[in-house]
Amino acid sequence: MIDESKSNRKKTKVFLTIVQKFESMNIEIETLLLLAIAGVAALSSLAVLLTRDNFYASMFMSATLVMVAGIYALFNLQPVFVLIVFIFVGAIGIVTIALAATYRFAPERQISVLWSLPVIITAFILGYSVHISNLASLEKIQFALQKFITPEYLLLILFLTALIILLMLSVLKMGIEKEEGRS
Amino acid sequence: MQGIELSIIYATSFAILLMGYFTAISSKDLIRLLIALELMFGAVFMSLIPLFSALSNAAFGIAIITIFTSSGELLVLIAAIVTMDRERKNIYTSSVTIGGDKL
Numbered sequence: 249m250i251d252e253s254k255s256n257r258k259k260t261k262v263f264l265t266i267v268q269k270f271e272s273m274n275i276e277i278e279t280l281l282l283l284a285i286a287g288v289a290a291l292s293s294l295a296v297l298l299t300r301d302n303f304y305a306s307m308f309m310s311a312t313l314v315m316v317a318g319i320y321a322l323f324n325l326q327p328v329f330v331l332i333v334f335i336f337v338g339a340i341g342i343v344t345i346a347l348a349a350t351y352r353f354a355p356e357r358q359i360s361v362l363w364s365l366p367v368i369i370t371a372f373i374l375g376y377s378v379h380i381s382n383l384a385s386l387e388k389i390q391f392a393l394q395k396f397i398t399p400e401y402l403l404l405i406l407f408l409t410a411l412i413i414l415l416m417l418s419v420l421k422m423g424i425e426k427e428e429g430r431s
Numbered sequence: 432m433q434g435i436e437l438s439i440i441y442a443t444s445f446a447i448l449l450m451g452y453f454t455a456i457s458s459k460d461l462i463r464l465l466i467a468l469e470l471m472f473g474a475v476f477m478s479l480i481p482l483f484s485a486l487s488n489a490a491f492g493i494a495i496i497t498i499f500t501s502s503g504e505l506l507v508l509i510a511a512i513v514t515m516d517r518e519r520k521n522i523y524t525s526s527v528t529i530g531g532d533k534l
Contacts, residue, residue: 278436279433279435279436279439282436282439282440283439286439286440286442286443289443289447289473289477290443290446290447290450293446293447293450293451293470294446294450296450296454296466297450297453297454297457302460302462302463302466305454305463305466306462306466309466309469309470309473312447312470312473313469313473313476316447316473316476316477317476319440319477319480320476320480323480323483325480325483327491328476328491328494331494331495331498332476332498335498335502336469336472336473336476336498336501336502339502340469340502340505340506341469343506343509344462344465344466344469344505344509347462347465347509348462348466351460351516351522363453367446367449367453370449371442371445371446371449374441374442374445375438375439375441375442375445378437378438378441378442379434379435379438388484389483389484389487390487391487391488391490391491395487395488396488396491396492401488401492401495404492404495404496405495408495408496408499408500409499411499411500411503412499412502412503412506415503415506415507416506419506419507419510422510422514423510426514426517
């Protein structure tokens, strides 16, 4: 019992020391959360590269995109979060997962694991150079969807929807022509 | 948005983009290529976040254009995968003989 209480005290002390260190480093909780989400996103993208099964690769890809959307939510940009999660992950991502599950086989990897070292070095150099370049602090993000809904942007969305429908129609036509050619 | 947050966003975006490139060049089948493209678009979305701080409306417009065009592109690639499977009975990138450089 005495040992348990001692170890609990030690754990509490260690936790408090970590909290105090972060406080002394002047890092806000939002920054830590951003770091955690970004870290998970980078790791799941690495998992896409390393896994041999296409099904798991597509699952990790969806996780990466959800994390990217999560960063948007962290900055209070809910409309973009909804767009990415619904369209990109919900529609395209699910179709990709379904395709990967249909054509499920484990191809050999072409890439050498030795490439990971220059990748880590390059990412570190880039991150460090961006960090020390004294980037001017930008203003706090203030986005309101109501301000965005203007006739110009609505017209743009209408044109883009028409583009998607045209693309899909041409793909359908291509498929129908091939079916007719066979028969 | 602080400088450290900006650096985290840019470094992660770069890392995801790099992973996408490596996945694309190491892919032997078209499904892996599709996954790599989606990863690269994810990196593009991430690098857009700082723009919301300066020009929020324009950034949202760019995000919508990117989502629509990338979705269209990926849907066409999905259709191409299905068509190729019908024609060639496989989805290996080595079966694609039209376009690109021969190494």
